[in-house]
Amino acid sequence: MTVPGWPDVFRGSDAIAAGLVTRGVLRGPRFRCLLPDTYASAGPEPNLLLLSHAAFRWSRGRGVLSGYSAAELLDASCAPHGAPAELTVGQDVLRSRDDVVVRHGELHPGEVTTVDGLRVTTALRTAFDLGRRLDLVESVVAVDTLARVHRFSPDLLLHFAIRYPHTRGVDRLLDTLYLSDRRSGSPPETRLRLVLVQAGLPRPVVQHPVLDDDRRRAVWLDLAYPRHMLGVEYDGRDHLDPDQVLRDIERHTRLAAAGWRVLRYTARDIRRDPDRIVREVASALG
Known part of the structure; x- marks a missing residue:
């Protein structure tokens, strides 16, 4: 057996x-x-990936992993810490629990795929679901991440809006798509960009290349205002690695030599002091 x-x-x-x-x-x-x-x-303590596997087994395969669970299985992790697993089922007696959200609805066969033997919503369907259910910032984060990993244009989600015009939250999808950019390198980079845009600052260029003629290659900035020669970057924990610190020093020295100013921010800055970020970028833009 x-x-x-x-x-x-x-x-x-x-x-x-x-x-x-x-x-x-x-x-x-x-x-x-x-x-x-x-x-x-x-x-170790269960994470969303493990809980999602468990939710599928618990449903005896009657459910389809969706939302943040699907994003996790699709290598596009974008869920906040502690997010529950998520299943979509048809006409079924399964009910939500603290650690599993069960949504009732129908899925088109073309909106379901298989990952590691588990049925999950496709990247496009997952982006459609998260893009209409979450608050604006987190919906853009989810769409950016899925679009980057699976290489699709966020505008393709409009097809789902046409297919499901009466689905809850579909009217908010246009706002999400207007702010989405699949070039965003990570969820924190998306959040940093939205701090600026939602405060009324000009929309920065995402992943802007600065040519390094000496080395015949480009240095890429997370966010940039090319006309002002201003870069805005997110520094994650990987930037604390000693080797990465040395690379960052060399990189920013070359950017400074090329005439660029670069402002650097962390997740703590984004979470606790977004107003300061806006003030400093606004001041640098003159």
């Missing part, structure tokens, strides 16, 4: 019936119960 997901994420009753484990062993230190009758091998 084959037990789907064994031994990583599986239904406990199936594993017992197959003789792979006893109820006592399931309750011991080797396994962790994630959802009713759904277990995973013991390990």
Whole structure:
């Protein structure tokens, strides 16, 4: 008897019936119960990817992973910390729990794909769902991330708006698409861009190349105002790595030598002091 997901994420009753484990062993230190009758091998605290696998097993394949869960499976992680797993089901008795959001609705066959043996909504359908359900900033973050990873133009989501004109939130999709840019390098870069644009500052160029003639290559700026020779960059935790620090010093020295000013911000700045970012960029723009 084959037990789907064994031994990583599986239904406990199936594993017992197959003789792979006893109820006592399931309750011991080797396994962790994630959802009713759904277990995973013991390990670190569950993340969204693991919870999404568990949600699919819990639904016995009747659901399709969607929303943030689908984005996670599609290598386009954009969910906030602690986001629940998400399933879309048709006419089914499954109901939402604290750790799983169950949405009831129909999906066109062309809007479902398979990843690691799990059914998930396609990148386009996932972007459509997140782009209309979330607040404006997070919807743009989700669409930017999925469009970058899966190389599609956000404007393609308009086809879904035509197919589902009465779907909840579809009227907000145009605002999301107006602000979306698939060139954005990461969710924090999108958030930084929106801090500027929503404050009324000019829309910056995303991933702007600055040619380095000496090395015959380009230095790319996260955000740029080319006419003002001003760059605005997001520095994540990877920029704390000693080797990366050295590369950053060389990079910014070359940008300065080319006449560019570069303002650098962190996730903490974006989260706690966006007004300061706006003031400093506005001042640099004159």
